[in-house]
Amino acid sequence: MADQERRTFLKFCVHGLGAVFAAVLGVPVVSYLIDPRRRQTAGGDLRPVSGIRLTELRMEIPVQGVIRDIRRDAWTLHPNDTVGRVWVMRTRDGNSAESFRVFTTECPHLGCSVNLNSDPSTGYTCPCHNGQFQLDGERIGHNPALRGMDSLEFEVDPADPDQLLVRFLKFRQTLAEKVVRT
Amino acid sequence: MHKGPTVFGKFFDWVDHRTGYRSFKDAVLLEHISGGARWRYVWGSCLAFVFILQVITGIMLMWSYSPGDSTAWGSVYFIQYEMDFGWLIRGLHHFGSQTMVVLLGVHMLQVVIAGAHLAPREFNWWLGLLLMGVVLGLSLTGYLLPWDQKGYFATQVATNILGSIPGIGAFLQKILVGGPTYGNHTLTHFYTLHVGILPPLLVLLLVLHLVVFRRHGITTPPVSHGEGVLNRPVAVVRDFVIGGLIVGVCLFVGVHIVTALTMGGMFWFFGVSRFFIQKRDVEYFWPGQAFRDLVACLFIFAIMLTLVIWGGHGNKIETPPAAEGQEPGLYERMAQAGRDGLGANLDAPADPETQGYPARPEWYFLFLFQLLKYFEGPDFLIGALVIPNGAMLLLFLLPLFGYGSMRKFGHFLGIVVVVSLLLSAGMLTLLALAEDSPTPYPLNLGGGTKDARERKDRFDQAAIEAKRAVQLAASAKPGESNIPQEGARELLRKDPLTKGPKLFEMHCGVCHKFSPSPNRPDYKGWVEKEVTPTGVIVRVFKASDLADYGSEKWIRGLLDAPADPKNFGLTKLDGMKKWREKINEARADWLKDNAEEGKRRIAEQEEKFDLIAKWLAQQKLERKFRDKQLEIEGTKAFEHKGFGYCRSCHTAELYKEDKKEKGKYVYEEDGGSDGPSFVGYGSQEWIRLMVMSPALRYERENHMPAFRPIDGPGAEALRQEFQAQFENTPVMPLSDIDRELIIRWLTRDYRVVFGGQTISAAPK
Numbered sequence: 001m002a003d004q005e006r007r008t009f010l011k012f013c014v015h016g017l018g019a020v021f022a023a024v025l026g027v028p029v030v031s032y033l034i035d036p037r038r039r040q041t042a043g044g045d046l047r048p049v050s051g052i053r054l055t056e057l058r059m060e061i062p063v064q065g066v067i068r069d070i071r072r073d074a075w076t077l078h079p080n081d082t083v084g085r086v087w088v089m090r091t092r093d094g095n096s097a098e099s100f101r102v103f104t105t106e107c108p109h110l111g112c113s114v115n116l117n118s119d120p121s122t123g124y125t126c127p128c129h130n131g132q133f134q135l136d137g138e139r140i141g142h143n144p145a146l147r148g149m150d151s152l153e154f155e156v157d158p159a160d161p162d163q164l165l166v167r168f169l170k171f172r173q174t175l176a177e178k179v180v181r182t
Numbered sequence: 183m184h185k186g187p188t189v190f191g192k193f194f195d196w197v198d199h200r201t202g203y204r205s206f207k208d209a210v211l212l213e214h215i216s217g218g219a220r221w222r223y224v225w226g227s228c229l230a231f232v233f234i235l236q237v238i239t240g241i242m243l244m245w246s247y248s249p250g251d252s253t254a255w256g257s258v259y260f261i262q263y264e265m266d267f268g269w270l271i272r273g274l275h276h277f278g279s280q281t282m283v284v285l286l287g288v289h290m291l292q293v294v295i296a297g298a299h300l301a302p303r304e305f306n307w308w309l310g311l312l313l314m315g316v317v318l319g320l321s322l323t324g325y326l327l328p329w330d331q332k333g334y335f336a337t338q339v340a341t342n343i344l345g346s347i348p349g350i351g352a353f354l355q356k357i358l359v360g361g362p363t364y365g366n367h368t369l370t371h372f373y374t375l376h377v378g379i380l381p382p383l384l385v386l387l388l389v390l391h392l393v394v395f396r397r398h399g400i401t402t403p404p405v406s407h408g409e410g411v412l413n414r415p416v417a418v419v420r421d422f423v424i425g426g427l428i429v430g431v432c433l434f435v436g437v438h439i440v441t442a443l444t445m446g447g448m449f450w451f452f453g454v455s456r457f458f459i460q461k462r463d464v465e466y467f468w469p470g471q472a473f474r475d476l477v478a479c480l481f482i483f484a485i486m487l488t489l490v491i492w493g494g495h496g497n498k499i500e501t502p503p504a505a506e507g508q509e510p511g512l513y514e515r516m517a518q519a520g521r522d523g524l525g526a527n528l529d530a531p532a533d534p535e536t537q538g539y540p541a542r543p544e545w546y547f548l549f550l551f552q553l554l555k556y557f558e559g560p561d562f563l564i565g566a567l568v569i570p571n572g573a574m575l576l577l578f579l580l581p582l583f584g585y586g587s588m589r590k591f592g593h594f595l596g597i598v599v600v601v602s603l604l605l606s607a608g609m610l611t612l613l614a615l616a617e618d619s620p621t622p623y624p625l626n627l628g629g630g631t632k633d634a635r636e637r638k639d640r641f642d643q644a645a646i647e648a649k650r651a652v653q654l655a656a657s658a659k660p661g662e663s664n665i666p667q668e669g670a671r672e673l674l675r676k677d678p679l680t681k682g683p684k685l686f687e688m689h690c691g692v693c694h695k696f697s698p699s700p701n702r703p704d705y706k707g708w709v710e711k712e713v714t715p716t717g718v719i720v721r722v723f724k725a726s727d728l729a730d731y732g733s734e735k736w737i738r739g740l741l742d743a744p745a746d747p748k749n750f751g752l753t754k755l756d757g758m759k760k761w762r763e764k765i766n767e768a769r770a771d772w773l774k775d776n777a778e779e780g781k782r783r784i785a786e787q788e789e790k791f792d793l794i795a796k797w798l799a800q801q802k803l804e805r806k807f808r809d810k811q812l813e814i815e816g817t818k819a820f821e822h823k824g825f826g827y828c829r830s831c832h833t834a835e836l837y838k839e840d841k842k843e844k845g846k847y848v849y850e851e852d853g854g855s856d857g858p859s860f861v862g863y864g865s866q867e868w869i870r871l872m873v874m875s876p877a878l879r880y881e882r883e884n885h886m887p888a889f890r891p892i893d894g895p896g897a898e899a900l901r902q903e904f905q906a907q908f909e910n911t912p913v914m915p916l917s918d919i920d921r922e923l924i925i926r927w928l929t930r931d932y933r934v935v936f937g938g939q940t941i942s943a944a945p946k
Contacts, residue, residue, distance in 0.1 A: 028267035075256035
């Protein structure tokens with residue numbers, strides 16, 4: 001009987017020690033595996049858009065511009081990389097905030113880059129799943145996207161009437177409302 | 183076992199009916215151990231345990247590692263210093279390999295002591311030797327993967343040995359290395375071997391090893407029962423002596439005391455436990471031996487943890503202290519402990535450009551490394567191939583010496599061979615360590631030689647560069663690092679602190695001196711006489727001493743004595759020299775006229791010079807960072823006509839009251855053009871213009887060549903154009919990046935010249 005007790009005790013010890021070891025190793029392992037949760041999306045501040053001269057934009061004809069910024073890719077730092085693209089369109093004369101519309105090119109459906117149609121007045125089409133959007137970003141017809149194209153906050157550079165500044169953000173796909181992706 | 187009517191019990195019954203797992207489990211666990219469980223049987227299990235740990239941590243590392251010439255170091259850096267608990271995962275994997283090698287030795291020793299290599303267990307011995315080969319192969323291939331300096335240079339020695347095999351060697355080497363030199367395919371090949379070929383091979387051999395082992399069972403000692411009862415005092419004393427010896431040896435070779443004590447403690451624990459062990463004749467593996475195995479495995483794990491924590495092999499990243507209320511919590515501090523220097527070492531990124539790197543293999547290969555030193559020229563193959571392979575062959579043949587009546591001899595021979603091989607390897611390791619030691623080892627083992635001291639400098643330099651590389655790769659915020667996409671080696675290649683002085687000596691040091699300065703404690707200076715190992719180098723300088731150039735002290739020194747060799751004494755610039763002569767003449771006159779009054783005037787003038795030096799020293803700053811009061815007073819002194827009148831020759835940014843608006847001060851650039859402009863004096867822009875177009879700074883008398891990025895087919899056109907404009911100024915080639923590295927070093931701006939974009943840098 002003493003032997004049986006001893007065996008039970010040893011089994012208890014083996015399981016107990018094993019569990020302690022599993023925890024000591026398990027916590028760091030899981031933390032390590034889910035480490036990417038700490039990577040933050042860059043952006044959120046006003047960045048200049050390159051490739052567009054505002055005063056030369058023609059009415060209702062969107063032009064694509066590029067946002068450059070620091071981009072961090074795990075260990076690599078790209079000091080000045082293309083982080084996104086925008087469609088910019090003049091909607092009325094002048095250089096006020098109401099004169100332009102700015103959309104990210106990322107489709108609100110599943111994130112492909114939305115193209116301008118060859119006849120610009122007919123709006124945009126996404127090359128992946130045929131999401132179609134009007135020039136004002138609203139959805140047209142049978143459409144896989146749950147919301148229209150995502151507009152971005154912008155300003156005209158006070159020092160340069162040709163320079164557009166955009167607060168470039170990425171938004172979560174597939175939702176009906178615009179939610180910033182962090 | 184859950185055989186009752188509980189839900190769990192029913193579920194497991196259901197599983198068992200369909201899989202028969204219980205009988206399988208019993209077959210595995212209910213191994214018969216005659217004589218009862220023993221501590222001495224734990225070593226094989228410990229090896230298997232560490233191997234499983236290596237597989238787990240290895241897969242974790244694969245999660246984030248990237249084999250490639252420009253990515254490998256960065257990804258390992260990121261694991262070690264940025265990812266949560268990456269330091270622990272990598273540290274365990276790193277020290278796990280060393281633990282396995284040590285355990286291999288212990289296991290092998292245990293096997294021959296028990297005579298377990300003899301019939302009928304020959305195949306198990308051979309399988310064990312193959313397993314040892316695979317483990318060593320894993321160690322060798324893993325050492326290269328971080329793509330740091332020591333792995334890069336040490337592994338080349340190993341592949342060159344492969345290449346030395348007569349006949350087929352060169353071919354094998356080229357295939358393994360993936361070409362004539364180390365690069366991307368070396369990494370992909372070693373990575374594939376390390377994760378895709380050797381581990382499955384090890385698993386296969388291990389399964390065979392265990393199956394064959396179970397066929398014959400454990401080899402029990404001749405007196406197979408009563409351990410801990412009959413021989414209890416002897417066994418206890420033996421355990422304590424072994425523990426003590428281990429602690430002593432560990433401390434002697436510099437292992438941290440916590441690690442040494444944990445290792446010794448394991449044996450002391452074995453010893454103490456013997457008081458609680460009862461005599462038994464037969465026992466199953468489960469749970470008696472399983473418990474012992476687990477305890478030993480956890481001791482091994484604890485030893486590995488102490489190595490990761492106290493091994494002292496990482497580099498601490500210096501970051502500014504966290505702002506009040508933003509200090510990291512306990513979890514962050516533990517998860518990011520790699521930034522405090524915990525975990526495995528990561529040397530500077532591999533750079534083929536490096537001269538004379540003192541390549542050393544991991545310590546458990548040092549004996550092979552040392553062996554190579556004893557064979558000259560053509561005898562090289564004896565040390566590199568014949569002896570190591572001969573030893574392996576001898577080990578393979580050992581079981582064959584124990585048949586029939588030879589068994590006793592075979593047993594004895596096994597012990598002699600393994601013990602003497604281990605002792606020789608240990609002795610060679612000690613000699614290798616001794617030879618590299620700048621202070622002599624006891625018993626005339628070596629060390630303390632001039633060579634060793636010089637090598638120490640190289641090791642130190644490598645350590646400084648490793649620390650610097652990590653520091654440059656890191657940003658203040660964990661999780662963000664600054665490695666350029668061209669690869670981590672560019673960090674040091676484009677680091678002003680590392681490369682600046684070397685480039686200065688090469689390009690500027692031909693004429694300019696650089697005295698040692700307290701502001702640059704890490705730089706030994708560039709002076710007239712340098713004592714090198716090959717002799718004394720004497721340099722003839724032709725221009726000013728640039729140590730602390732642009733500082734208040736430097737400018738003040740120039741005002742005091744422009745003709746001093748450390749200022750303009752060696753140059754043909756004589757504007758300032760003449761100015762000073764006039765000052766000296768005037769002062770002599772003052773003193774002659776009225777000694778008291780003269781002294782007062784001189785003191786007053788000296789104060790003005792102090793002010794000028796202070797004011798000029800802040801011209802390198804952007805306007806908004808300058809002291810405004812000093813700007814006003816400096817401007818007054820600059821325009822003061824009482825002495826020399828600076829503005830008759832120099833132009834400066836004058837800060838004066840607006841003529842129209844009282845109380846408002848504005849900048850105005852004005853002054854003469856005989857001397858160099860003081861606009862932005864001492865700034866990077868000022869120096870850049872000086873370096874690229876010295877004629878624009880010191881027109882007539884300047885003999886400094888213009889340093890231009892003239893290279894390639896267009897160089898001649900650029901050179902001739904330049905010469906047409908400034909016929910008296912010779913042109914020397916200096917690339918944009920090298921120039922910026924020098925300028926940043928001179929102005930103590932140590933940001934890396936970044937990413938192929940000449941003047942940009944990683945954000946501060």
